[in-house]
Amino acid sequence: MSAITFCTLCENKGVSGIFRCEGCSQTFCLQHTNEHRQYLTHQLKEIMLENEAIFKCFTDNKQSSLLFDQINQWEKDSIVKVQQTAQNARLQIQQFSQVQKEQTKEKFSQINKQLEEARQTQKYLEKDLYRWKILLEQLQYDLCMLSPSIILHQDHSQGLINNIFILKKDQQSILNEKLISSSTEIYFDDNHHVAMHCGPCRAPAHVIGTQEYSSGQHQIRLFISKSTDEFILSFNIMSKLMPMSTISSDSQYLTYGWQSNDCVNPFHCSLASDKHFQDLRGKTKFHIKLFMDCDQQKISYFNEKTKQTREINVDIQKCPLPWKLLLYLYDIGDSVRLLSSCQLS
C-alpha cells in the first residue's frame, strides 16, 4: 500500500491529493487541481497582456527610447555646460571691467586736475592741448572697447562638449562569448546570449561563459534583470582551472566579482569603504560594463545608470589565468543578457 500524499493546499485538514502537477511537483485535491490550473491560466493571460503591451510599444516605434533618452540627456548636459561656460566668461569680464573702471576714473581725475591747473595758471602750449586731446581719445576708446587687454580666446584644441555619434555593431561578430550551465533551472535564448532562471524552485545556479581570457583587456556589457531585489545575483570571474563542482564550496581557488546587494566576492577583498557602498542594492535592472584586465590582474565594473565604478585586484594565485565569466542566479525569473563583448587591448 502506497503512502497517502495529501493535497499541498489542504494538508492541515488531511485531504488526500488526487493529481500531481508535473510542473511544480505539488499534489492537489480535485478542488485545488482546478484552482491550480486556473492560476496557471491566469498567469498565461497576464503574460499575453504583457506581450500585447510590448508589441504595442514596438509598433509605436518606442523600442529605441533608451537611445533617445541618452541623446536627450547628452543634449541637456551639453546645453548646461555651454550656459555655465558663457556665464563664467561674463562674470570674468564683469570683474575685469570693474578694475578697468577704477583705473579709468583715476585717469579722468588726473586729466581733470591738469586741465583745471592749466586754466588757472594759463601755462599751456599747443603740445599740451594735443596731449590732452589724445589722452581723452584713448580714454574714450577704453570705455567703448572695455579694454584692448582683454581678448576672447577660443580654444579649438579642447572640445567643450564630447561629440556623440552612432555606431552600429554587428552583434554576431562581436559576441564570441556565450553562456552555458549545467543547472536544469537555466534556460537559454538568443544563441546562448540570454540565460534565464525558470525554476521550478528558487535554487542556486551557475552560468559560465565559454570564452577564456588570458591576456589583454576585455569588456563585457551585461543587462541583468531580477524579479525582485530580495535574493542575490552576482557577476564574477573564475579561473578556468577551477572545477565547476567546487564553485560554491571551499576550494583552493576563489571567484572575484560583485553581488546585487553590493557585497564583494571574495568577502575578504571588501575595503572598509565598501561597507556602506550603495549602487546595485534595492534595484532590479542593471546595465553593467564588466572590465577584465588580465595584464594588471584586476577587474572592474561600470554601472551605466548610476555612472559608478568599482574595482578589485585579483590574487592570481587564487584565481589563475585564463579567466572565465561566472554568473550566479538564484531567484526564479532572474536573467542575464550578454549585450556585447570585445577586446580593448
Ligand SMILES: [Zn+2]
Ligand atoms: Zn504546478
Ligand SMILES: [Zn+2]
Ligand atoms: Zn486541496
